Amino acid sequence: MIMRSAIHFAAAAIALALAFAAVLPGVAADTIDPVADAKAFRKFFTDKFPKVKLEDFVNGPYSMDEDLHRQWEVKEQFPPYEFSLEMGKEMFSKPFKNGKSYEDCFPNKGIGIRQNYPYFDEKEGKVVTLELALNRCREANGEPPFSYVKDEMAALTAYMAFTSRGKPFDIKIPNDPRALEAYQNGKEYFYTRRGQLNFSCATCHVQIPGERIRAEVLAPALGILNAMPIYRSEWSGMGTTSRRFTTCNSQIRGVPFNPQDDEYRNVEYYLSYVSNGLPISGPGARP
Amino acid sequence: MRNLLIAFLLLFGSVPLVLAASSEADFKAAYAAAEAANKEAGSLRNQWTVTAAALNAAKKAADAGDFDKAIASSKEAEALAKASIFQATSEKEAWKALEIR
Numbered sequence: 001m002i003m004r005s006a007i008h009f010a011a012a013a014i015a016l017a018l019a020f021a022a023v024l025p026g027v028a029a030d031t032i033d034p035v036a037d038a039k040a041f042r043k044f045f046t047d048k049f050p051k052v053k054l055e056d057f058v059n060g061p062y063s064m065d066e067d068l069h070r071q072w073e074v075k076e077q078f079p080p081y082e083f084s085l086e087m088g089k090e091m092f093s094k095p096f097k098n099g100k101s102y103e104d105c106f107p108n109k110g111i112g113i114r115q116n117y118p119y120f121d122e123k124e125g126k127v128v129t130l131e132l133a134l135n136r137c138r139e140a141n142g143e144p145p146f147s148y149v150k151d152e153m154a155a156l157t158a159y160m161a162f163t164s165r166g167k168p169f170d171i172k173i174p175n176d177p178r179a180l181e182a183y184q185n186g187k188e189y190f191y192t193r194r195g196q197l198n199f200s201c202a203t204c205h206v207q208i209p210g211e212r213i214r215a216e217v218l219a220p221a222l223g224i225l226n227a228m229p230i231y232r233s234e235w236s237g238m239g240t241t242s243r244r245f246t247t248c249n250s251q252i253r254g255v256p257f258n259p260q261d262d263e264y265r266n267v268e269y270y271l272s273y274v275s276n277g278l279p280i281s282g283p284g285a286r287p
Numbered sequence: 288m289r290n291l292l293i294a295f296l297l298l299f300g301s302v303p304l305v306l307a308a309s310s311e312a313d314f315k316a317a318y319a320a321a322e323a324a325n326k327e328a329g330s331l332r333n334q335w336t337v338t339a340a341a342l343n344a345a346k347k348a349a350d351a352g353d354f355d356k357a358i359a360s361s362k363e364a365e366a367l368a369k370a371s372i373f374q375a376t377s378e379k380e381a382w383k384a385l386e387i388r
Contacts, residue, residue: 037387040387040388044387188382191382191383191385192378193374193382194333194374194375194378195335195336196335196336196370196371200382200385202385207385253337254334254336255334255336257332263332
């Protein structure tokens with residue numbers, strides 16, 4: 001009897017040990033660790049492009065190619081986003097019909113705060129992007145929201161980004177499991193292949209940055225949002241982060257979501273977080 | 288002989304009518320199957336633009352009375368929708384292979 005119990009006990013102990021051995025590596029691989037992610041992310045790109053200065057990654061394709069970099073330096077003397085920037089400045093300071101303005105909706109009157117967006121709103125339990133915060137400000141003051149993909153939103157965010165130029169991204173993940181989940185969902189979205197072309201964001205911006213797709217030089221994912229919004233020669237106009245995400249989806253033949261759907265808010269949160277420490281350079285210009 | 292002629296006319300004379308009727312029914316069935324698959328892809332947040340385009344083409348062909356083309360487009364849409372479902376399902380784990388660690 002004692003012998004049988006001992007055998008049962010030993011068998012149970014071995015089974016338990018085997019179960020832990022099987023489960024533990026899986027747990028380790030699936031652990032959500034944004035700090036480790038950001039470190040690995042930065043290392044991946046700095047190893048891949050040892051000649052590119054860390055702060056230069058925010059210049060996207062211009063950091064990948066010397067000729068393009070020279071073109072960009074010339075372009076910056078008369079930047080194509082200048083009109084949008086002026087428009088944004090004017091819009092930002094113009095009061096709403098109720099007498100209030102954007103200044104009343106943001107910390108520090110909206111100046112020099114771009115690097116803190118998106119943030120996780122613990123009351124709402126979701127990520128809030130700058131574009132979303134701007135439209136919420138408008139609606140709270142009785143104004144209709146702007147399209148997330150058109151010129152007015154691009155102008156406003158261009159001005160706000162300009163006031164933050166040089167300030168490093170400082171995205172926080174609060175001690176809230178929902179914030180960690182949003183971050184993880186954003187990460188999953190970034191790496192998930194979609195559309196008939198079977199591309200993920202990472203296909204272009206991790207696997208082959210610096211290479212060309214047709215005439216375009218692909219930007220590295222590190223620092224890719226620091227220059228938003230951007231003037232794109234291909235668009236002959238300004239583009240917001242929302243416009244960039246939705247057109248990326250269409251280009252790979254996936255049906256885009258609505259701007260500011262959770263997927264886009266989360267992927268912006270993830271991409272901004274892993275670029276923490278890199279300076280805001282928006283508004284930017286791209287080929 | 289006369290009976291044989293009548294039978295022949297009935298048999299072959301009715302064929303186009305039967306084909307046209309069954310084509311429309313077949314189109315409706317094929318289109319419904321494609322729509323259902325695309326709806327499932329939507330619930331997985333992974334619809335493809337080409338599926339929507341094939342569904343539109345099917346509807347347009349059916350409106351013009353070209354049911355052969357409408358059925359072909361519906362079947363194409365269903366195949367595309369099923370591929371997008373497969374993609375969404377397999378990517379639930381496969382995305383990890385691309386992750387920077």
